[in-house]
Amino acid sequence: MPDQLISVTGHLCNDYILSIAEYPKLGTSCRVLDRRNYYGGGAANIAVGIAKLGGSSELIAAVGRDYPGSSYERHLKEIGVATRLFATDSQNCSTAFMVNDCDGNQITYFEWGAGELFGTAVAPALSFVHMATGDAAFNVRIAEQAEFATFDPGQDVKYYEADHLESLFASIDILICNNFEVEIMCEKLGWTESDLIAAVPTAILTKGKDGSVLHRNGDAIAIPACPVTLVDPTGAGDAYRAGLLTAYRKGFALPVCCKIGAVTSSFAVEKVGTQTNLPDWTEMEQRYAEHFGTLKKNE
Amino acid sequence: MPDQLISVTGHLCNDYILSIAEYPKLGTSCRVLDRRNYYGGGAANIAVGIAKLGGSSELIAAVGRDYPGSSYERHLKEIGVATRLFATDSQNCSTAFMVNDCDGNQITYFEWGAGELFGTAVAPALSFVHMATGDAAFNVRIAEQAEFATFDPGQDVKYYEADHLESLFASIDILICNNFEVEIMCEKLGWTESDLIAAVPTAILTKGKDGSVLHRNGDAIAIPACPVTLVDPTGAGDAYRAGLLTAYRKGFALPVCCKIGAVTSSFAVEKVGTQTNLPDWTEMEQRYAEHFGTLKKNE
Numbered sequence: 001m002p003d004q005l006i007s008v009t010g011h012l013c014n015d016y017i018l019s020i021a022e023y024p025k026l027g028t029s030c031r032v033l034d035r036r037n038y039y040g041g042g043a044a045n046i047a048v049g050i051a052k053l054g055g056s057s058e059l060i061a062a063v064g065r066d067y068p069g070s071s072y073e074r075h076l077k078e079i080g081v082a083t084r085l086f087a088t089d090s091q092n093c094s095t096a097f098m099v100n101d102c103d104g105n106q107i108t109y110f111e112w113g114a115g116e117l118f119g120t121a122v123a124p125a126l127s128f129v130h131m132a133t134g135d136a137a138f139n140v141r142i143a144e145q146a147e148f149a150t151f152d153p154g155q156d157v158k159y160y161e162a163d164h165l166e167s168l169f170a171s172i173d174i175l176i177c178n179n180f181e182v183e184i185m186c187e188k189l190g191w192t193e194s195d196l197i198a199a200v201p202t203a204i205l206t207k208g209k210d211g212s213v214l215h216r217n218g219d220a221i222a223i224p225a226c227p228v229t230l231v232d233p234t235g236a237g238d239a240y241r242a243g244l245l246t247a248y249r250k251g252f253a254l255p256v257c258c259k260i261g262a263v264t265s266s267f268a269v270e271k272v273g274t275q276t277n278l279p280d281w282t283e284m285e286q287r288y289a290e291h292f293g294t295l296k297k298n299e
Numbered sequence: 300m301p302d303q304l305i306s307v308t309g310h311l312c313n314d315y316i317l318s319i320a321e322y323p324k325l326g327t328s329c330r331v332l333d334r335r336n337y338y339g340g341g342a343a344n345i346a347v348g349i350a351k352l353g354g355s356s357e358l359i360a361a362v363g364r365d366y367p368g369s370s371y372e373r374h375l376k377e378i379g380v381a382t383r384l385f386a387t388d389s390q391n392c393s394t395a396f397m398v399n400d401c402d403g404n405q406i407t408y409f410e411w412g413a414g415e416l417f418g419t420a421v422a423p424a425l426s427f428v429h430m431a432t433g434d435a436a437f438n439v440r441i442a443e444q445a446e447f448a449t450f451d452p453g454q455d456v457k458y459y460e461a462d463h464l465e466s467l468f469a470s471i472d473i474l475i476c477n478n479f480e481v482e483i484m485c486e487k488l489g490w491t492e493s494d495l496i497a498a499v500p501t502a503i504l505t506k507g508k509d510g511s512v513l514h515r516n517g518d519a520i521a522i523p524a525c526p527v528t529l530v531d532p533t534g535a536g537d538a539y540r541a542g543l544l545t546a547y548r549k550g551f552a553l554p555v556c557c558k559i560g561a562v563t564s565s566f567a568v569e570k571v572g573t574q575t576n577l578p579d580w581t582e583m584e585q586r587y588a589e590h591f592g593t594l595k596k597n598e
Contacts, residue, residue, distance in 0.1 A: 030406075066336065109398065
């Protein structure tokens, strides 16, 4: 049903995780003991999560010369994510090279790459859009035109200025963020957490294993997390948003949407990678029933 | 013509060259200013060079889980290189991540990856084979069964033991190596350069911009290099071998083959990358005529 389309704007990224014994000195080389490649980028993770749950998602992202014919392109097609892409031949896709040594240290080489296109890209008018971590000014242009907009600042929160945030908060319907992002945004705006919550119609604050809190009309509803064996927290937030948005678009009440987000997220953390263990609707529904009782549109 | 097939054994490798301002401290990240991906691996470079020159080449290499459906696979198909591959799902293709900073420093993260398969791979019996840089024991098994074999130790020369080298020299028809490799091999064997040259029917010693020397039956014939504007020396040796082998398989006399190698090599150094500026036979023939006079099978 095209009227249920969820557009998601932000990053598509290739994540390379390399394991080495120790970092090489200048002018030398070292052996890579293991390397894993993952499909990443917050917006892509969310769009994939929605599609896996049976929702209709469209990814609006920037891609580089290494995208056409790539396995990432085939992956999105296979999962059924529609795409509206800004493409360039002069850059690669955004790519993160994370290098871990045996002592638990990490260094990251981050290639912004095609992500630069957001700076000049024309923002389309959208019916229902989630703005994931991405370019601040582009997201402002998206939010101004959107009929219904949700927003998470994600890891790019540090690149948002106070006027970006104020402009976004004036346009969006739901803000989704974690404690760390709340802190940074409050600091930039000179606000308290209560000011932030009061600035938007709905605010959902995620707190990792402590669940999430839905703030609406002055009420705060605590949503517990689903207790599972945590293997890798990467992608937990994106899976939460995928569950929440899919459910919201299907007409579920917001507190139920948050629980569906929590259940979806619990799958993501059970395996390494962000798009590797996302549930379909039936799998989500089964685990939902175990933790929250039979799934109903309202409760 | 299948009877003119040239098999090439050794590495297929993905080369990633990253440029950064300065190396990140532990626990931090830095921006990648530019990244270029190149098709590499000595054996793959040579097989591609032969195919570009109109020869018939077959690449015998190890590949990982990232090979099927990759652009490298399409690249080899498009150029017309036949492949006989050892494949694994538990490793990636051999991959080199070279990270250059603004002060001209380089560090390399090298992933041997699928290259490990050579250790247990069954070596096929071949009519005409070039052994490029690769696993020492595997190359010994190849050389023992080959009807006609040529060998270059390349960057893996440090992994060859004296008995590997002695066994290879007893089986091969042509040795091709540079000054650095001669030094390492002589040290391992306790030999002089003359001993090395006397141990094989034909030895071709390449000397970069100073050309190459063909040693055969006690004679030494100097072959000048083609003077061109050098942009990137990477791949020069592989292009030389591609030209030499293609010409030899077509029945050209060895001194002419060496000149064809020199001409082919001169194209490779004019552009960055190893497989990026290889000539077809006509282009090679034109430049040959400019430097060495009209191309003839004997001279």
